[in-house]
Amino acid sequence: MILSAAGVLLRAVVVLTGTAIATFALLWAGPGDPALAVAMARYDTVVPAEVIDQVRAEAGLDAGFWPAFWNWIGPLLSGDFGNSSVTGRPVWPDLVAAISYTVPLALLGLAIGLGISVPLAILAARAPGGWLDRFAVAIASLGAAIPAYWLGLLLILLFAVTLAWLPAMGARTPSHVILPALTLGLGVAASLTRIIRSGILEAREQAFLPAFRRRGVADRAIGRDHIAPHAAIPVITVIGLELAFLMEGAVMVEVIFSRPGLGSFLVNAIEARDFPKVQAVVILAALLFVVLNLLIDLLYRAIDPRIGGQGA
Amino acid sequence: MRSVVVLVTVFILIAVAGPLVAPHDPTAINIPDRLSPPGAAWWLGTDALGRDILSRLLHGARWSLGLAFLISLIGLIIGTAVGLAAALGGKIADWVVMRVTDSFLAFPELVAAVVIAGILGGGVGSLILALGVTGWMRYARVARGIGLSLGTRGYVVQAKLAGMSTLSIARWHYLPSLLPSLTVVWTGMFARAILGISALGFLGFGVQPPTAEWGTMLLDARIHMRSTPLQMIWPGLAVVLCVLAINLAGDALRDALARREDQSSAETG
Numbered sequence: 001m002i003l004s005a006a007g008v009l010l011r012a013v014v015v016l017t018g019t020a021i022a023t024f025a026l027l028w029a030g031p032g033d034p035a036l037a038v039a040m041a042r043y044d045t046v047v048p049a050e051v052i053d054q055v056r057a058e059a060g061l062d063a064g065f066w067p068a069f070w071n072w073i074g075p076l077l078s079g080d081f082g083n084s085s086v087t088g089r090p091v092w093p094d095l096v097a098a099i100s101y102t103v104p105l106a107l108l109g110l111a112i113g114l115g116i117s118v119p120l121a122i123l124a125a126r127a128p129g130g131w132l133d134r135f136a137v138a139i140a141s142l143g144a145a146i147p148a149y150w151l152g153l154l155l156i157l158l159f160a161v162t163l164a165w166l167p168a169m170g171a172r173t174p175s176h177v178i179l180p181a182l183t184l185g186l187g188v189a190a191s192l193t194r195i196i197r198s199g200i201l202e203a204r205e206q207a208f209l210p211a212f213r214r215r216g217v218a219d220r221a222i223g224r225d226h227i228a229p230h231a232a233i234p235v236i237t238v239i240g241l242e243l244a245f246l247m248e249g250a251v252m253v254e255v256i257f258s259r260p261g262l263g264s265f266l267v268n269a270i271e272a273r274d275f276p277k278v279q280a281v282v283i284l285a286a287l288l289f290v291v292l293n294l295l296i297d298l299l300y301r302a303i304d305p306r307i308g309g310q311g312a
Numbered sequence: 313m314r315s316v317v318v319l320v321t322v323f324i325l326i327a328v329a330g331p332l333v334a335p336h337d338p339t340a341i342n343i344p345d346r347l348s349p350p351g352a353a354w355w356l357g358t359d360a361l362g363r364d365i366l367s368r369l370l371h372g373a374r375w376s377l378g379l380a381f382l383i384s385l386i387g388l389i390i391g392t393a394v395g396l397a398a399a400l401g402g403k404i405a406d407w408v409v410m411r412v413t414d415s416f417l418a419f420p421e422l423v424a425a426v427v428i429a430g431i432l433g434g435g436v437g438s439l440i441l442a443l444g445v446t447g448w449m450r451y452a453r454v455a456r457g458i459g460l461s462l463g464t465r466g467y468v469v470q471a472k473l474a475g476m477s478t479l480s481i482a483r484w485h486y487l488p489s490l491l492p493s494l495t496v497v498w499t500g501m502f503a504r505a506i507l508g509i510s511a512l513g514f515l516g517f518g519v520q521p522p523t524a525e526w527g528t529m530l531l532d533a534r535i536h537m538r539s540t541p542l543q544m545i546w547p548g549l550a551v552v553l554c555v556l557a558i559n560l561a562g563d564a565l566r567d568a569l570a571r572r573e574d575q576s577s578a579e580t581g
Contacts, residue, residue, distance in 0.1 A: 153537065
């Protein structure tokens, strides 16, 4: 147990270090002079060579790869994300503001996704092959093929342009979150329905279930105590993956709905070549996924007694 | 099943022959006819620069489908090599390779692709690199999993004892057994690549204008949603139908493989 915990921790450190170096190398090796890009973004005109050199020295870009890397990673380890190379303001407050828009969107999207998929999958698995089951599978296949940005545009077209029920662009009022969250949630629902349905069907095939039934255990108790935990394993795996999907979806959805969250933050930072901001988002995302994978790993061990013992 | 085959064949035909049957030049600007509704002259209407949308869709198929094919093939090659290296390279190599694979898997692929393509600047080259680098992990996991189970098979042990080189064993004994499962993974990744290409195009980090590509067509259409909503429907519909057809083909392939495995295990067992 201690050994495997150490392994998990080592993995987390390897992932984070690798991501940091890879991101920095990518920005470093990217085309064009980063100092020129920063100077252009800052002054918005053609800048003379001395100014570019001054910017280069200020941003610590003249020292070579590893010194520049340590310049960035050192403060980062103590929680300092540095300053925007465009505005010169600290990255952290802007990042927090962006997160405060993305988290409600992601949570609401996940809630909508679970709210649709869990009942639909349970109903569908009740009669495999029936019309409801075929309907659920068809919806799930269709949902997996519809890109989030197109679904978002269709929802805008229907609810904001044609019916004028809901606002679409920006994030001024709480109701601005409804359409983006619906876009995310429908995507989540499509993939979750499929997984939960096949999870339930597989759990039902377990060899010990007929034995319980013959002993007269109530169907409800079998469902709760024996089928649900079995079906939960693939669902937890998928929710882990689903969070990656939420992050991807949030990037696209925020751009479509002009919502000032992490996705817009990232895309704007890339377009402005504001490296400290790009790095901050990437590191934060990597950290988030390391922690989530850790939690999922622990959850597995709690649910499935076979995992975490010898040989696993 | 038959309808899936027909649909996939239609899309392959469109990607290969689409530009030949396109009624107009996809980049020909025709301002007087801009934002025309669908009609006799322009079957699906025109965009903001008066370019024929049908012709742009047909030409775009080559970019969306062709590039997705290339990208999923690159992922297949990298992933298979990585997976086999893990399966055949011993315990330490396995641990290192699989941790690297896990790190790539842990990160949302599209976000990584957006960062890579965005930093490298738009264009086909960086698009291929961004989606190729982020699209090999699933192949690697499958190749390693099957590879490890093959290691104890009689014919593999025999080949090792006979002094066959590791590379030859990988080529002649591992690869044929991997291909069916990898093909199923490949259909899924092919569909993902189509979605990825159009997503990057939609963000402006993919195929650059004036080249017609489904994602960039959506980006163009988005601004004119109020006046000509239909312009936005076509490219999205093309993406959805393509991805749906490929996914269904993948499902059919997986079912066929499962049936064949059931049969062969029934015969030997």
